[in-house]
Amino acid sequence: MSAATPSDAPTPQAPSERRVSVRIGSISESATLAVDAKAKALKAAGRPVIGFGAGEPDFPTPDYIVEAAVEACRDPKYHRYTPAGGLPELKAAIAAKTLRDSGYEVDASQVLVTNGGKQAIYEAFAAILDPGDEVIVPAPYWTTYPESIRLAGGVPVEVVADETTGYRVSVEQLEAARTERTKVLLFVSPSNPTGAVYSAAETEAIGRWAVEHGLWVLTDEIYEHLVYGDTVFTSLPAILPELRDRCVVVNGVAKTYAMTGWRVGWVIAPKDVVKAATNLQSHATSNVSNVAQVAALAAVRGDLSAVADMRTAFDRRRQTMVRMLNEIPGVVCPVPEGAFYAYPSVKALLGKEIRGKRPQSSAELASLILDEVEVAVVPGEAFGTPGYLRLSYALGDDDLVEGISRVQKLLGEARD
CATH class of the missing domain: 3.90.1150.10 (Aspartate Aminotransferase, domain 1)
Structure with a gap:
């Protein structure tokens, strides 16, 4: 031996x-x-x-959204393939909704419609990570984030916050975790699993730290409308324009409109990243179900009652x-x-x-x-x-x- x-x-x-x-x-x-x-x-x-x-x-799911889907089922134009990156009218509506709700102005060409938020997260990481790139992941984290990072070839680096800080990490903690291989910061507010929400000042400070070090930020905004009391949701790229060229936003209709089973999410990112992620999706799944996309169109065009x-x-x-x-x-x-x-x-x-x-x-x-x-x-x-x-x-x-x-x-x- x-x-x-x-x-x-x-x-x-x-x-x-x-x-x-x-x-x-x-x-x-x-x-x-x-x-x-x-x-x-x-x-x-x-x-x-x-x-x-x-x-x-x-x-x-609200009735008006369901009715839009029923009508889409009857329309032969939705019985065929549509563009892999999403229905043009839905991409335009998502851009309009983002400006309305977040104050973040984007073009429809910066939007990719995905099969739910999970696909959006994976494709975004796959588009910007190379093997060995590190992603700072505040913990507690949603279970899918580290797995998506690893599948894309990246390395999740956890930064832990606990109940004493309301489960919010500090810039000092993030800086301590940064290395020469750090490429992306994952930023989630409101948070799953903790419900933590970063204030506008905290959000801006973290964003400025990312800009200072030339990092990308992937921010998950799927709970944007579910905040309580005096708490206010803050969209990172909306308050920090200098970050926009290195910022990816993921979102979807699942939580806001009670549409978890409809499987419609999206990526908002610089055009080259969206193009790369769209190419990936064209080989992985092609277009999201047209019926679900029409339902999502009714959702994002509607009010928030x-x-x-x-x-x-x-x-x-x-x-x-x-x-x-x-x-x-x-x-x-x-x-x-x-x-x-x-x-x-x-x-x-x-x-x-x-x-x-x-x-x-x-x-x-x-x-x-x-x-x-x-x-x-x-x-x-x-x-x-x-x-x-x-x-x-x-x-x-x-x-x-x-x-x-x-x-x-x-x-x-x-x-x-």
């Missing part, structure tokens, strides 16, 4: 022996979708499961959830300012005895909650920060109160 090869070292597989590529085999399953799928399966089997896992509005009604309900549920979570000894839950998630710390409960078990991680605690009281939550491990749970308040008021009441009773039994 060679001294350079430990006896317990795994034997490398020859390429011909691999059934799944290393690149794809290394992708983690979406934890949020996995929790949601398990909750729905248990519910279908007759179990009274309440799911706080999926980031999905419980409202139906539907989202105003949803936001009122989300705000009420937000306050109820945070109050009830903070009543549990050992749970600390900051008040989320945007999106529709609460992200409580449960670190003080780990290692305590709960119904004969001592969960050592938030993943074990989430599993215990599902097994004992049939409530599905997502553990912080999925978002890069163990010791936390994510709960969506995008579900009915009665289910929310019932679900949190079950969790209160269970975790209230925790003993040293």
Whole structure:
């Protein structure tokens, strides 16, 4: 035996022996979708499961959007291929909507329509990253971001914020993470999973830091209309014009218009980046479903009255959830300012005895909650920060109160 090869070292597989590529085999399953799928399966089997896992509005898509899709189904021109980058009229409407809602003026040629926000994120990273390029990723982060970065050949570099700062990272933290290989900053406000929203001053300071160091910024604005109280959403390229030539915005209709299943998102970026990403999409999927694009057209051309009604309900549920979570000894839950998630710390409960078990991680605690009281939550491990749970308040008021009441009773039994 060679001294350079430990006896317990795994034997490398020859390429011909691999059934799944290393690149794809290394992708983690979406934890949020996995929790949601398990909750729905248990519910279908007759179990009274309440799911706080999926980031999905419980409202139906507004009627006028659905009717636009019905009419599109009847129009033969939508029965054929259309441009891979999106219907021209939808791209123009997205540009107009961006100016209306964000104060950011762009041309339709800077817009790529994608199959949901996930495709927008992957294609944007694929268009600007080369192998080994680093992307600074504030954590807690949405589960898809690091996987999209890795698939595009990049290296995610995590910068962790916790409840003491409202889950917002500082310029000093970002600078400490920057290296000569740093190419992109990921900036998300409002945030999934924490609901954190950066102030205009914080947003501008981070943007100026990126400009100073010649970095790209990918900013995800999909929760732009879901902010509460006196909180105001700030679009980074709108307040910092000097960043626009190195800024990519991703967005979509899923959250604002309760259209998660319609799968329409978009990229807004400099024209060369949009052209490159469009070329990628032309080979990957071609055009987004024309019926869904027409529905999205009706959504972005319409007013925001539907989202105003949803936001009122989300705000009420937000306050109820945070109050009830903070009543549990050992749970600390900051008040989320945007999106529709609460992200409580449960670190003080780990290692305590709960119904004969001592969960050592938030993943074990989430599993215990599902097994004992049939409530599905997502553990912080999925978002890069163990010791936390994510709960969506995008579900009915009665289910929310019932679900949190079950969790209160269970975790209230925790003993040293």
